[in-house]
Amino acid sequence: MGKLTDVEIRNWIKAGERFDMRSIGDGLYLRYREADAVPLWRFRYRIGGKQRVMNLGGYGDLSLADARKTAKELRARVALGHDVAAEKQERKAEAVAKMEAGKNALTVAKLSDEYFERMILGRWKHPNIVRSRIEKDIKPSIGKLKVEDVKPSHIDAMLQTIVKRGAPTIANDVLRWARRIFDYGIKRHMLQYNPASAFDLSDAGGREEARERALSGDELVLLFQAMRDAKGFSYENLLAVKLLLLLAVRKGELVGARWAEFNLDQAVWCLPAERTKTEAAIDIPLPVPAVDALRELHRLACGSEWVFPARKVQHRMIPHIHENTLNVALSKVKPLMPGVEPFCVHDFRRTARTHLAALGVDPHIAERCLNHKIKGVEGIYNRHDYFEERRKALELWAKYLESCEKGEGWNVVPFRRSMG
Template sequence: MATQQLTDTAVKQAAIKEKQYKLSDGGGLYLLIKPNGSKYWRFDYRFAGKRKTLSLGTYPLISLKAARLKLLEAKTLLSDNKDPASEKQREKRQADLDQGSLFSLLAEEWWSHQKGTWKDFHADRVWGRIRDDVLPYIGHMSITDIQPPDIISVIRKIESRDALDVASRVLQDIGRICRYAVQTGRLMHNPAADLKGILKGRKTKHRDSLPREELPGFLEALSGYENQGRLLTKLAIQLLLLTFVRSGELRGAKWEEFDLDQQLWRIPGDRMKMKTDHLVPLSDQALAVIKQIKEISGQYELVFPSERNRFEAMSDNTMRRAIFKLGYDGTTPGKSKAVPHGFRATASSILNEEGFNPDAIERQLAHQERNGVRAAYTHHARYLDDRKEMMQWWADYLDDLKTDTKVIPL
């Protein structure tokens, strides 16, 4: 062995300089001193014709004697034609595997822990995102090695195929997995916690909806629609206006869902976007429309059966075509483009302007509760009294518009 050049005293008293420098101990071993005072043991060697550097730890955690022992171990591996750096990485991966610290193992553990709280289809969708969009890139990494740039790289790959919604959900998934790692003591800090704002934005596309000032004209045009098309189609649009449910929820309505004595329409969860039951208070005007509809389709299971097949629901395009026939297709001067789903935005905008409880409006729109704690306690009957009052006001307001060319807020 070459004559050793370093002593414990020399290592301990190594001066701090403006630039990093080395103190050699011979045989490729040296102490790297940083301007901030940190001291790192390094070993320079060649393997397969390439120059490499192996980190042996920091001083004083690793003493001069311990560094020399590590140097000897590394040279023993080299004599066996093994790369010390590769062996170190392999040992670390095995340790991570033994401790369950690989991201892939933590992801599966977190998912297994959570899936009992989800519906099967949602659990499958979450795991599918993780399996396809996350694990191929960071699944092999130790949770302690993952840094914000690693996560951003995953997100950018998803965004590159314009799957911005998936990118947003994947960022949430990674954040939840890392938070679980913190909670279970395998990570000190969540690397996804400070990534707010890194997602690419997409210009919001709003459904075509009628402005408030065009409602009177639309209602007047709709009142004479039976001269141009099916009466049942006209009544469907009227009920859609009065209830502002999603068009698919209306078209799939069954007579068994209506309690006309209680003036309530109970839409079962399997027909709702959020998969929970939804109550729609029926105004006096809505009740009158439903009674008209019952005279036409009361003998069928579906409230709005298809004209061609009474066992199938009205087509998605039936109401849309009727609205366009009234001139609201975006090509008629003085008339905006309107679509069935847009009535929800029109109603929401007016009700918010009139000062109704925003939570009652959101509940009536059957929007998903954004706050997780509140969502756990959200019930389909929440704010029901407020909603009954609001729905009757909305129906009365629409009646007022039929006989006035101005919008008259109460």
């Protein structure tokens, strides 16, 4: 039997010959029962006066020569007093235990979710802001790591990735929330130290100062021209920027809008409270250019319930474009505006507010155009929403933007008290 060859084994398989145990010699056996898909190598030995059997694998995975070599190595270990079958079972049990431990391990993603559920939801005024930082920045970077495995180097890499994409303010926010999340884990006895504790704002986006950037009329002319000329800057992106300027709304409010919120025939956008920073619903009057832009977007949406539906299959959970889409898109436009100081999407709101003031719009009306709460005693007692006044203000602002889009520009004529 010791001279058995692979040819003989293959002939057994071909003939369908079945057997329980055939000795190959030196403790090596071959089994080929009816229930076996392929012949099975087995190693038999005695240790401590007891007979032991160990499966080595199927013939398809282990040739005759390899099986003999394995059996020889196992005999040597048995001679040294090792119970090789028991050791194999222990290794298998350890591997299974490790896999189970991995499934039950506390990851940063799980810790973040628990922190959000217990410390933010129902307590924080704007929970979606925190949820956004967790889902868009923390989880993609370190979410799969076990909390005890997170090192300061992981935190640094996460922050620098955000800074490099041109979002220093978000990097600061992520650092703040990461520190709070890990502090929560320490309090709950889930980890021993906070890997983000050594970092401050200088390691993230830097100390923040109030922005004062607003685009001038000349810069708006350049912006519209650059958007038309930039390669890879889509028509949908141009309409999005135009709407952000026309309506002075927040980026998240626009990209997350559903068509059900709009009545284009009545030229009004009913923005629900749950999607506003002020947590108060507001009806936004739509000037004619805004209605035209929205009708174009409705055509391009191809039946989607979203004004800006996701443009390709994505692995994230949102059905509309990502908030960062416009930031990336504008990076293709800015090189075509040499000499223009840096600006970001949020600066469009400040641009609208600045020009509304230049156009003579009363401050309280301009503030309501941006959906800002009126401050002081007047804000407490005055519940008038200035809808018609806001409509007139936005119509005048739309005319100014149209002139910029045409590259013409025109002289501002204030109308300070003509709005009633």
